[in-house]
Amino acid sequence: xxxxxxxxxxxxxxxxxxxxxxxxxxxxxxxxxxxxxxxxxxxxxxxxxxxxxxxxxxxxxxxxxxxxxxxxxxxxxxxxxxxxxxxxxxxxxxxxxxxxxxxxxxxxxxxxxxxxxxxxxxxxxxxxxxxxxxxxxxxxxxxxxxxxxxxxxxxxxxxxxxxxxxxxxxxxxxxxxxxxxxxxxxxxxxxxxxxxxxxxxxxxxxxxxxxxxxxxxxxxxxxxxxxxxxxxxxxxxxxxxxxxxxxxxxxxxxxxxxxxxxxxxxxxxxxxxxxxxxxxxxxxxxxxxxxxxxxxxxxxxxxxxxxxxxxxxxxxxxxxxxxxxxx
Amino acid sequence: xxxxxxxxxxxxxxxxxxxxxxxxxxxxxxxxxxxxxxxxxxxxxxxxxxxxxxxxxxxxxxxxxxxxxxxxxxxxxxxxxxxxxxxxxxxxxxxxxxxxxxxxxxxxxxxxxxxxxxxxxxxxxxxxxxxxxxxxxxxxxxxxxxxxxxxxxxxxxxxxxxxxxxxxxxxxxxxxxxxxxxxxxxxxxxxxxxxxxxxxxxxxxxxxxxxxxxxxxxxxxxxxxxxxxxxxxxxxxxxxxxxxxxxxxxxxxxxxxxxxxxxxxxxxxxxxxxxxxxxxxxxxxxxxxxxxxxxxxxxxxxxxxxxxxxxxxxxxxxxxxxxxxxx
Numbered sequence: 001x002x003x004x005x006x007x008x009x010x011x012x013x014x015x016x017x018x019x020x021x022x023x024x025x026x027x028x029x030x031x032x033x034x035x036x037x038x039x040x041x042x043x044x045x046x047x048x049x050x051x052x053x054x055x056x057x058x059x060x061x062x063x064x065x066x067x068x069x070x071x072x073x074x075x076x077x078x079x080x081x082x083x084x085x086x087x088x089x090x091x092x093x094x095x096x097x098x099x100x101x102x103x104x105x106x107x108x109x110x111x112x113x114x115x116x117x118x119x120x121x122x123x124x125x126x127x128x129x130x131x132x133x134x135x136x137x138x139x140x141x142x143x144x145x146x147x148x149x150x151x152x153x154x155x156x157x158x159x160x161x162x163x164x165x166x167x168x169x170x171x172x173x174x175x176x177x178x179x180x181x182x183x184x185x186x187x188x189x190x191x192x193x194x195x196x197x198x199x200x201x202x203x204x205x206x207x208x209x210x211x212x213x214x215x216x217x218x219x220x221x222x223x224x225x226x227x228x229x230x231x232x233x234x235x236x237x238x239x240x241x242x243x244x245x246x247x248x249x250x251x252x253x254x255x256x257x258x259x260x261x262x263x264x265x266x267x268x269x270x271x272x273x274x275x276x277x278x279x280x281x282x283x284x285x286x287x288x289x290x291x292x293x294x295x296x297x298x299x300x301x302x303x304x305x306x307x308x309x310x311x312x313x314x315x316x317x318x319x320x321x322x323x324x325x326x327x
Numbered sequence: 328x329x330x331x332x333x334x335x336x337x338x339x340x341x342x343x344x345x346x347x348x349x350x351x352x353x354x355x356x357x358x359x360x361x362x363x364x365x366x367x368x369x370x371x372x373x374x375x376x377x378x379x380x381x382x383x384x385x386x387x388x389x390x391x392x393x394x395x396x397x398x399x400x401x402x403x404x405x406x407x408x409x410x411x412x413x414x415x416x417x418x419x420x421x422x423x424x425x426x427x428x429x430x431x432x433x434x435x436x437x438x439x440x441x442x443x444x445x446x447x448x449x450x451x452x453x454x455x456x457x458x459x460x461x462x463x464x465x466x467x468x469x470x471x472x473x474x475x476x477x478x479x480x481x482x483x484x485x486x487x488x489x490x491x492x493x494x495x496x497x498x499x500x501x502x503x504x505x506x507x508x509x510x511x512x513x514x515x516x517x518x519x520x521x522x523x524x525x526x527x528x529x530x531x532x533x534x535x536x537x538x539x540x541x542x543x544x545x546x547x548x549x550x551x552x553x554x555x556x557x558x559x560x561x562x563x564x565x566x567x568x569x570x571x572x573x574x575x576x577x578x579x580x581x582x583x584x585x586x587x588x589x590x591x592x593x594x595x596x597x598x599x600x601x602x603x604x605x606x607x608x609x610x611x612x613x614x615x616x617x618x619x620x621x622x623x624x625x626x627x628x629x630x631x632x633x634x635x636x637x638x639x640x641x642x643x644x645x646x647x648x649x650x651x652x653x654x
Contacts, residue, residue: 018585019585021587022467022585023466098654099651119654124654126460126464132638132641132649133456133638135642135653136614136617136641137607137611137641139610140349258342258345258346258349258607260345264602264606265602266599266600266606267600268597268598269596269597269598269600270595271595272593272594272595273594273596274593275593276593279585279591280464280593284464287463290463306654307638307639307653310634311456311459311633311634311635311636312459312635314460315459315462315463320426322459322634323425323429324425326459326462327425327451327633327634
């Protein structure tokens with residue numbers, strides 16, 4: 001059994017907990033939290049909840065820590081720290097800072113003789129893998145990534161910070177006609193506005209100025225001003241009834257040409273339709289925890305990304321079984 | 328530059344030749360053929376054409392041989408033989424014999440200190456990879472593979488062997504309503520007949536008995552009798568004008584559940600739309616030739632499948648570049 005620890009118990013941590021429960025070769029040993037451990041109730045009966053400061057005490061009791069902190073301030077500090085003690089997986093997604101994060105984690109993982117795999121999930125993660133495979137087999141081509149229909153936590157939070165807003169949910173929606181053009185191999189040039197729209201469901205305080213709030217949303221730089229945005233004011237009851245899920249998904253599509261004169265066209269598409277973003281992401285993290293365990297057992301150490309992991313390491317089967325059942 | 332040799336110069340060999348031409352880090356050195364080398368004209372000016380018996384003379388002039396022979400009788404003999412001299416890639420697709428082929432190739436590749444990668448292409452190959460990744464991240468689920476719309480060479484050949492048939496083209500077509508049910512996560516039980524139909528375009532000799540030919544096609548065991556088959560008699564001119572391409576494609580779709588009580592549903596779909604099956608397959612083989620070259624340069628030897636190859640090995644980029652551009 002691969003002994004798993006979870007650092008951070010929000011939506012993603014709960015997703016990892018479920019994925020571990022559903023994996024026959026893994027067991028959850030402990031959840032580490034910055035909250036009062038007494039206040040955190042987990043679903044796994046045999047596992048304990050401990051303060052984050054107790055993590056080092058589990059050095060010989062846990063094989064891999066799945067670090068479920070946030071990319072902005074948490075993971076850059078905690079993943080290197082954990083990598084010195086345990087093998088560790090994270091879902092770091094601040095693109096510009098990946099080289100720096102990789103270098104920091106690599107140094108600590110090597111010092112501790114552990115394996116770390118960073119930026120695991122679906123984007124970055126499975127979408128990145130597909131971009132790579134598509135580029136490898138169709139080097140002459142162009143790829144597109146569409147996200148949604150799904151809830152963007154960051155955009156929902158941005159709306160909630162507006163004065164007079166009680167709660168909000170924002171859906172990122174791919175423009176279907178743009179997806180169709182890409183799917184047909186047209187390789188169009190698409191602006192930000194032409195690729196996605198933004199759909200907002202907003203609950204406001206009684207008597208709030210809806211026109212002002214709608215305008216503040218639609219003109220918000222970076223988040224909404226470059227998109228066609230629709231704002232729907234709804235009641236708190238309706239928000240809870242119809243928008244409490246965290247669905248997401250999207251597609252990576254690449255069209256490219258082969259042939260001596262590049263005259264032959266091909267299209268590859270990879271798409272996800274997810275009822276729960278954190279549960280699916282948690283399942284991806286659990287699969288890569290298995291790979292980290294195997295690599296460390298094989299004497300390897302250092303930081304990796306999904307690009308460095310041979311697919312066979314992700315499943316609980318040996319080579320003969322995989323070749324017999326999957327090839 | 329990775330120095331490539333191609334063994335066998337049919338449609339697949341020509342596809343590999345084009346893929347090598349379109350890869351900046353590869354050059355074609357030689358094509359080996361069982362035909363009279365004088366009779367074989369290739370498109371790459373700097374490469375030569377030689378008899379298959381001359382292959383060993385190129386031991387120090389070629390890094391990787393892409394073996395483009397057929398799975399039935401050729402590859403089981405030639406891939407092990409080549410693996411003792413060169414690193415080698417093949418597209419062996421006789422499923423039941425993969426364990427035996429793997430073992431034979433592994434022994435010879437180890438003896439020769441070479442890397443062999445077998446069963447490379449899209450199915451087996453990219454579809455297998457996707458089945459594995461999907462199973463790893465959604466262990467509780469069910470996957471489906473649909474092929475087409477595309478030309479099946481084997482089924483076209485089977486029709487051509489019928490008395491009175493001049494030429495024929497057979498398309499395998501997925502049943503769209505079945506694909507939709509799978510895409511919607513219904514996890515249906517589907518019979519062979521419910522998954523694919525077979526569309527035949529047949530040219531017959533003047534005065535041939537069309538009713539007899541149609542009946543022979545539709546009742547042919549293994550090939551057609553388990554499917555809803557349509558037979559269209561057309562002229563040779565029409566066949567050449569409208570059915571001379573070798574398109575193919577298909578989809579792998581997996582629906583699965585996550586969550587502590589498996590109450591959350593997700594669907595992953597990978598699909599290919601290929602104007603030329605051999606050119607696309609040739610491009611996949613070329614990418615794995617690159618991986619074989621890197622693994623051998625790293626001191627490894629033995630037989631591998633796509634499951635054993637870390638994705639980063641497939642592209643002509645180093646780790647920093649891949650993380651910066653693909654993650």
